[in-house]
Structure formats: C-alpha cells, structure tokens
Amino acid sequence: MPTIERALIETLPKAELHMHLEGSLEADLLFGLAGRNGVSLRWSSEAALREAYRFSSLQDFLDVYYAGLAVLLTEQDFFDMTWAYLERVHADRVLHAEVFVSPQAHTRRGVAFEAMFEGIAAALAQAHDRFGMTGGVLLGLQRQWSEEDAFAMIEQARPVADRVLGLGLGGPELPHPPAKFVRAFERARDLGWKTCAHAGEEGPASYVADVVDLLRVDRVDHGVRCEDDPALVERLADLQVPLTVCPLSNVELKVFPSMREHNLARLLRAGVKVTINSDDPSYFGGYMNANFEASATALDLSRSDVVQLARNGFEAAFLPEAERVRHLAQLDAWVAASAAP
Ligand code: ADE
Ligand code: ZN
Numbered sequence: 001m002p003t004i005e006r007a008l009i010e011t012l013p014k015a016e017l018h019m020h021l022e023g024s025l026e027a028d029l030l031f032g033l034a035g036r037n038g039v040s041l042r043w044s045s046e047a048a049l050r051e052a053y054r055f056s057s058l059q060d061f062l063d064v065y066y067a068g069l070a071v072l073l074t075e076q077d078f079f080d081m082t083w084a085y086l087e088r089v090h091a092d093r094v095l096h097a098e099v100f101v102s103p104q105a106h107t108r109r110g111v112a113f114e115a116m117f118e119g120i121a122a123a124l125a126q127a128h129d130r131f132g133m134t135g136g137v138l139l140g141l142q143r144q145w146s147e148e149d150a151f152a153m154i155e156q157a158r159p160v161a162d163r164v165l166g167l168g169l170g171g172p173e174l175p176h177p178p179a180k181f182v183r184a185f186e187r188a189r190d191l192g193w194k195t196c197a198h199a200g201e202e203g204p205a206s207y208v209a210d211v212v213d214l215l216r217v218d219r220v221d222h223g224v225r226c227e228d229d230p231a232l233v234e235r236l237a238d239l240q241v242p243l244t245v246c247p248l249s250n251v252e253l254k255v256f257p258s259m260r261e262h263n264l265a266r267l268l269r270a271g272v273k274v275t276i277n278s279d280d281p282s283y284f285g286g287y288m289n290a291n292f293e294a295s296a297t298a299l300d301l302s303r304s305d306v307v308q309l310a311r312n313g314f315e316a317a318f319l320p321e322a323e324r325v326r327h328l329a330q331l332d333a334w335v336a337a338s339a340a341p
Contacts, residue, residue, distance in 0.1 A: 072106060243275065259295065
C-alpha cells in the first residue's frame with residue numbers, strides 16, 4: 001500500500017494523550033514570561049536556549065526542561081502556556097487534548113496549586129467554547145520523589161478532584177521502578193481518576209509490566225521497550241492496553257537511533273493499541289502533525305495505518321462515551337471524504 005500523502009495528515013482528526021504542558025513552552029514565550037516576571041535564566045537569548053535542544057538522554061533533556069520552569073509563577077502564566085498549546089494544536093486538527101502538568105515541580109518553588117490548576121483549566125474551557133475541543137488535566141507525579149510527596153500532591157488536588165482526569169507518573173525513569181507508587185495509584189482510583197504512567201522509555205520492559213500489573217494503569221506512556229519481551233507484547237495486545245508513543249521524542253532522546261528504526265509500525269502490526277503523541281513539542285521539533293508525518297514517511301505508513309493510529313487515540317482517550325462517539329464520527333467522515341476515487 002502506498003505511503004499516505006502528507007497533506008491528508010493535516011486534516012486528519014486527532015486526539016493527543018501524552019503532552020507535558022511545560023514541554024510546550026516555546027523559547028519566545030519562555031523568554032516573554034521571564035521578562036514579565038523578572039526571572040533571570042541561564043541562557044542569554046532564545047537562540048542560546050534553542051542551542052541547548054540537543055539531548056543525549058532523558059536526564060539531559062530534563063535538566064533543561066526543569067530549568068525553564070522558573071518562569072511560571074502566576075495563574076496567567078499557566079493560562080498563557082496552555083492556551084498557546086491548545087491554539088497551536090487546533091491548527092493540527094486535534095479535537096481532544098489531555099495535558100500533563102507536574103504539580104510538584106511548581107509547588108516546590110512556591111507556586112500555589114490552585115493558581116497552576118485554574119490557569120490550565122481556564123484555557124481548556126476557552127478551547128472548548130471556541131473550538132469545541134474536549135480535554136482535561138492529568139497530574140503527573142515525579143518518580144524521583146518520595147511516596148509521601150506523591151500523597152501530598154494528591155491531597156492538594158482533592159478540592160478539585162472532580163475536575164481532574166487522571167494521575168500520571170513521569171520524570172527520570174532509571175533507577176526509579178514503579179513499585180514505590182502502588183498506594184498512590186490506589187488512592188487516585190479511589191478518587192475516581194484514570195491512571196497512566198511513563199514506562200519503557202529508557203527503562204526496561206519489566207517496568208512496563210510493573211505499571212500494568214502493580215500500578216494497574218489504564219494506559220502506558222511510551223512503553224516502546226516492551227518489545228524486549230515478546231510475551232509482554234502479546235499480553236499488551238491481548239489486553240488492549242494503549243501505549244501513548246511519542247516518535248520525535250524517542251528519536252531526540254536516543255531511545256531509537258533514527259525514525260526508520262522506530263518500532264511503532266511493528267507494534268501496530270502486532271495488534272498493540274498504539275497512539276501517536278508529541279510529549280514535549282517545543283523541545284523535540286514538532287507537534288502532532290509533525291509526529292504523524294515523520295512516522296508516516298520513515299515507516300511507510302499507509303492511509304489505513306494512520307487512520308488506525310488516530311482511531312486508537314480516540315478509543316484510548318479518557319472521554320465520556322458521547323464525546324468519543326462524536327469525535328469518531330468526525331474521523332469516519334474524514335475517511336469517507338478522503339477515500340481514493
Ligand atoms: N517529563 C516530560 N517529558 C518526559 C519524558 N519524555 N519522560 C519522562 N518524563 C518527562
Ligand atoms: Zn512524557
């Protein structure tokens with residue numbers, strides 16, 4: 001089957017399920033917020049910051065990413081960051097966006113949880129009003145910090161628990177196995193939250209198995225190293241546990257040496273519920289369409305592969321059924337309109 005034409009990807013309806021808001025801060029907005037808040041940065045200019053976007057590992061990236069957070073202080077800052085992302089991906093025909101934020105990285109610096117949360121929520125509400133976009137907030141624990149810290153974050157979120165979509169787990173994967181967070185994930189489920197966790201990005205296949213078996217997640221973020229364990233791949237396919245894969249991120253962080261060596265297409269063919277996402281779009285060279293296009297080109301994805309990836313995104317979304325049906329109808333309409341004559 002021929003590779004899908006790039007122009008078709010632009011209008012394909014999409015759901016984004018794995019994107020860290022702090023990783024959507026473009027250099028110009030980051031410097032704009034630094035100026036507004038009187039924060040001095042370790043980079044002398046936007047160009048110098050962009051020069052730092054050459055990473056040899058996840059930790060290498062996280063060092064730059066954490067340093068940039070210093071510019072985020074007020075509710076307005078969180079609104080501006082979130083709105084810039086939502087407006088940008090509306091242009092990529094994202095109909096549904098679930099956004100990660102790492103509350104601990106902000107509250108530790110003295111930012112109030114409420115200011116962070118309300119700024120993000122207001123931007124999501126505006127995207128719903130203006131674009132009909134659906135979405136929600138995923139609170140990402142940082143795995144390098146303690147279980148006690150995780151409980152404290154969940155406690156801070158309790159007043160807005162019914163406006164939180166789910167709990168996630170990110171930060172440096174090695175050497176932080178998932179088991180430390182079993183009770184935190186139980187508490188999240190008690191609050192009615194969905195759950196997901198980063199695993200198998202730099203960490204081994206056993207971490208992927210652990211987030212499924214111990215943390216009992218609804219989705220795995222990345223998960224690509226599951227391939228080191230063929231029995232696990234089979235189990236993920238049987239259970240239809242979604243993987244939120246981030247192709248450009250994986251190449252930038254050297255999880256794969258090049259896009260042609262990415263295992264996304266192999267996992268798709270093995271029946272795993274793979275989705276495409278951008279992770280930290282301002283740092284890794286692109287938003288949703290760029291991730292779809294780079295994957296389609298390098299891996300010779302056909303139109304039906306790409307439709308399956310988009311469909312998986314809506315099926316894996318933490319969405320009420322009525323909205324899932326509404327979005328899938330848009331995808332079906334795209335398939336009908338784009339069918340070859
Ligand atoms: N936080 C932001 N991006 C991340 C990634 N790719 N892996 C783990 N934690 C992250
Ligand atoms: Zn991530």
